[in-house]
Amino acid sequence: LIAMLCKVTSDLDKPITQQSLCDWQAAIFPEPSLSKKLIIGELRGDAPMQVVSRKRNHEVVHFQAPPTSELQKELNAFISWFNLKQPLEMHGIVRAAIAHLWLITIHPFDDGNGRVTRALTDRALAQDEKTSIRFYSLSAAIEQNRSSYYEILENIQGCKTKIQEKCETDITDWINWFLDVLANAMQQGQQRVARVINKSHFWQTHSQTILTARQNKVLNRLLDSAGEEFLQGINASKYKNLADVSKATATRDLTELVSKGCLTQLPGGGRSTRYAIKY
Structure with a gap:
């Protein structure tokens, strides 16, 4: 897993491929799952990919990924967009936010979609910063805000009515949420660096x-x-x-x-x- 995370943020000028994403997902599951049968290193199968809960006697579908018949087309479109030198001339951080939302919505794998998406987001941020070295962790910040993360995703991705399906999806709230969490991650990174420096100075003084x-x-x-x-x-x-x-x-x-x-x-x-x- 560590090797995969290092690989994700290296060779930043190299385009990603479908095989890249499959390899990252396979690295998350070095051994077969004992609890359920998973497709590893390949795109998900024909079964519908849904996030479902039950309220009383009713089944509520919070999210439904594109059907398998559309998966390849959707993934190809995403990869082509991600590999553009400067997609729509947008800011690199906005590009990372859109990449995260787009890939997690496609949900290309049986399992591990969240971790692969966070890895890809790390790559997008590394490309924007033009370095693979960062002193903050977006994944940790998302984990700390897990409840609001799933809430904002459900609001953006939630199953639409027939009228809503004819309209474009407004992702402004998602972009704002992503920027807030990223800023928080960077602040925490600055605090960690400051702690290391202050601790070193303290023990030099009291050696x-x-x-x-x-x-x-x-x-x-x-x-x-x-x-x-x-x-x-x-x-x-x-x-x-x-x-x-x-x-x-x-x-x-x-x-x-x-x-x-x-x-x-x-x-x-x-x-x-x-x-x-x-x-």
Whole structure:
């Protein structure tokens, strides 16, 4: 799988083919599924591809992919579009958003469509940025927003009435959702890079500071989770749980870390006294 993800974002000038997509899907399933029979490395079979739920005694079809009779034509059109040097002279990020929606709507495989689509989206973004190296993960951001992801897809892809089928699909809401999630992914990437830099600087500053193993453990936890956890600092109770020590020992450790310049005491006091990393 890792090899596949690396391959997806390499040779960015090389056109994709149907075989490329099939190879990516096959890489997701290196061993046959024991729970169900899947077509691996080939397009899906003749069975209808639907996302269905039941409400009371009624079956609700949330999404229906193109029938097998149209699949090849739809996939050919998508691949031709994706391989254009500059499709409709659109921005590369908008191109990536459209590519994602288009391929996931075609749903060309029995299984693994989401992962193949995210891989292709990574390739589109890499092509726009002209590099295979990125410090953010769109897939992780989509996973964090999984509920809204499926909701927006259902709204855009949802089975249409006969009147709606005569109209073009408006994908503005999808583009906006994609841009918001991508921006969030980039912000998280910047935060991770900042954490690595700050942690490195912190330990360079304290390379000669004598600390216990438990103090090292807590400091690394604070450094690794900066911006995500302990946003209001750490108090003696949280230190006690992290280091598995008594409340009295936790208080002494925190006081010592302040005296050694590792932590700084935040405004406030008493039993709720909190501390943060001193960079």
